[in-house]
Amino acid sequence: MKTRILTAGLLILSFASFAQNQTADDDNIEYELKSNEKLGYIITKDDQKVEGVVKLAGSEKSPWDNQKKVRFLAKENIDPTAKRQHFKVLKVDDLKEYVAVENNAERRFRVIKFSNMRAAMSMGDGIGSTIKGIKNASSTTHMAEVIIDGPITMYRLYGYPTMVAVGNADVAQAEQDENNLRNNPDILVQKGDDRPRELRTGDIKKLVDDCSAVSTKLAAGEFHTYDPAKEEKKKTGFGKLIKGETERLGSKLEDMGVEIFTAYNTTCKQ
Structure with a gap:
């Protein structure tokens, strides 16, 4: 039975x-x-x-x-x-x-408060994309999935697609937008009582600098997901923008956070 x-x-x-x-x-x-x-x-x-x-x-x-x-x-x-x-x-x-x-x-x-302006501003042409932008700009309270929980908490947050599309071009754009939202969620980070914000590779060093065991290991390149020579190389202007958009693709940020913040939460409990 x-x-x-x-x-x-x-x-x-x-x-x-x-x-x-x-x-x-x-x-x-x-x-x-x-x-x-x-x-x-x-x-x-x-x-x-x-x-x-x-x-x-x-x-x-x-x-x-x-x-x-x-x-x-x-x-x-x-x-x-x-x-x-x-x-x-x-x-x-x-x-x-x-x-x-x-x-x-x-x-x-x-439940967290966060304004997903990246999803709101990544609009194409057409009615559907306009509605998608308005929907994401006005939606500020979400039940985000917790990836890492502790003194440093990491969340996975998806943008919201449009429910309206008019004409073949608009439908195609809506499908493209939806696939991008599904495959590239935002990774948010929250330290202590701070408000959740988008995680960037440039933030990681500062987030763990009050935990010497982890910050020393980070500087020595002992986390396999984080290469300090590459990630801490200063970029300005367009190069900085491109890096920020590129690192959202795939699982790079999530992989870094899982490895490094887990070590922080375990080693330096507050």
Whole structure:
């Protein structure tokens, strides 16, 4: 029976591992997790942790949807006898963060304030691109995915595509913009209580300079993702602009941050 359930994309869910200060009889709730549902929890505005089932709004094709809403079913509201469960739609004004467990790892989304002016200003011609620019300029509150959490926190934030395109050229431009947003999210960094901001390679040295163990290792070129001779070479004008745009492509910034900021958070906890 268990094999057939797993093959069908379902999982018998037990909340015993999450529950605290309750009896075993109260903890064990059997519920069939569907393929698009994850075990998880939310943190409310008043810092209460509520465990339950998370249904992500976004997908690989639309990761930006995870930044605006999530569907959540609290553990206490699960009715194992019901054919359909009532998931509540939560938006950025309803919580501080939410967590979904995928492949035994937590995916954490936290509410942040950030104006994504890069996505707002990267407009082509046509109505669709204009609407995309306005949408990104006016959207300042997001549930960004946490990549690294600690004294230095790193986030992944996607821009928002347009939902409107008129004419073949406009449709083609909208598709191109959407692919760029999907494949090249912004990497944000936040140190302590500072506001999140875009991460640039030129910021990394300054961000870790109060941790001698990490800054010394960085200067010696002992992080394989960071070459100080290359990354700290001063550029001005157009060269600086080109470098800033180029390093957004691919995973360079994220790889650097994961390696260096993880070392900082582990070595120099504050």
